[in-house]
Amino acid sequence: MTTTPEGGHFIDRLAPGWLVVQFLGTGMLVVALVTAREDSLWIWGVYAFSVITWILFIVLHPWRPRGAAAVLAASALVPALVVGAADDSTAVILLCVMLGRFTSLTAPSGQLIAGVTAVCLLLTWISCTAADRPLSDVLGYPLLILVLTLLSLNRRQSQLRAEQAEQLLDQTRLVQQEQARAAALAERTRIAREMHDVLAHSLGALTVQLKVAEALIEKGDTQAALARVRRSNRLADEGLTEARNAVAALRGDVPSLPAALRDLVAEHRASHPGEVTLDITGEARRLEPAAAVSLIQATREALTNAAKHAAGERVEISLDFGDDAVHLRVANSTPRDTLPDADHVPGYGLTGMRERIALVGGTLAAAREDEGRAWVLSAEVPV
Incomplete structure (x- = not known):
């Protein structure tokens, strides 16, 4: 069993995953255009449109993910119209790159992804059939697009699970912070109550005993006054012990x-x-x-x-x-x-x-x- 090095997979340490995919997609576009054999200007216009929308997508994606998804959806539909008319597989490569990246996004809804994918497959089949392409192209191109789309959907699900896990982790951290804050406030309230009760009980009883002792001294009953003073001393000791217990509870000892x-x-x-x-x-x-x-x-x-x-x-x-x-x-x-x-x-x-x-x-x-x-x-x- 192999283990992932600390810090994630090698490709993730080079750059964020979405950026790597953008570079790979751009590279595929460049290779497809360089090796294209099509001489028709309108087909090259479609290629240029795809490249422009791809660049717009890269620019918009970090800041406007929904707008970037709309641009990419449009750029995926256009190459599907010329798959049958093109002399080579350039249009198919463009379509796979655009559609694969679109279906891997988390911003668009699942219904929108399914709709765009279905339209692309239908346009590809119609284009190949109308151009009298071989049966291998009529069946193979849509099948290739479908397989790559499913792989991209799998990537999308992984991203969604990762985002949900991150959100859950953030929520858990917030809940733990609130629980810790509430526990600290409850502990402070409890200690304050303990100290209040200790002082109210001890000082109140001590005051009563000392007032009685003072009255007894004024009457000349020193023995009774001494007993009250001793009682006051015991009350002070008890109050000090209780206060120490409250402080000990605060320290946990x-x-x-x-x-x-x-x-x-x-x-x-x-x-x-x-x-x-x-x-x-x-x-x-x-x-x-x-x-x-x-x-x-x-x-x-x-x-x-x-x-x-x-x-x-x-x-x-x-x-x-x-x-x-x-x-x-x-x-x-x-x-x-x-x-x-x-x-x-x-x-x-x-x-x-x-x-x-x-x-x-x-x-x-x-x-x-x-x-x-x-x-x-x-x-x-x-x-």
Whole structure:
């Protein structure tokens, strides 16, 4: 098996394909005219007309392809009238060059090409019959023209396929560019939302704690004020961690989801009473940064709500890596009268968590279970 050298076929590296065909056609015209034996002036007039129209075609083709095709169609019809009257095959050569080049063009429609070809074949047959040419010429000339025309049509189909492939490639590039631009905008929006939520949650809670601490200091209750300051310190640490997670998602260096959840469990155990369990099932694999961060933030918010509304109660976290999705479930026991309302969960709130999960194609739900004795948050993101 031979392979095409890099850069295309040898003839394509010399000049564009259409230019090579023009040169070859011009050479055939020159050879035909030089070797012509016809003395009749009107036949030479036909030859001159063919040459002039060929030159016009070469000039017009790069800029006016449809006009060039019309000129070439006219130049192909004229030699067909003198095929029978000519003493040699010059007219046939002219006709083959003109018609072959015309049928290889992509500008004219298929119906026009078929019509011009049919008229040329008919005129050739009539001309040969009227001039009492031998049967070999009457049958051979149209057959030769037909074969060369079919070869040119094959070239036309190849050109059309190449043009369609190029157009499809251009469209694919445009679609990919638009998809990349849309993905970049969506990622920027997601990061901006994450940072907004982090700042709104952390700074808002921090402001409340510091205002309370200030009021307690004014009353002289330094111990309570110190507790509020310590709480403010923890809130600042949590906000800084969440901001780092958002930036890590932007850079794509988010830690693995199981490792991040283990860190959250360890932080919760160190800061709050009560038992926290983590159960991971399925084959763990790395998720997209946005999906991993959304599940990490949902778990963090669920633990924060459990500490606030069910301090000291047991919290169970389960993470399952399925074939098509990753499932997260955080459940905590809590007295029914202290359960948060489903639409007013403190912190980011269910609405914010749902929106962040939805941005990565996932779903999130939170509801009471076990006759109101448990609060369960469930999230799922595709892989």
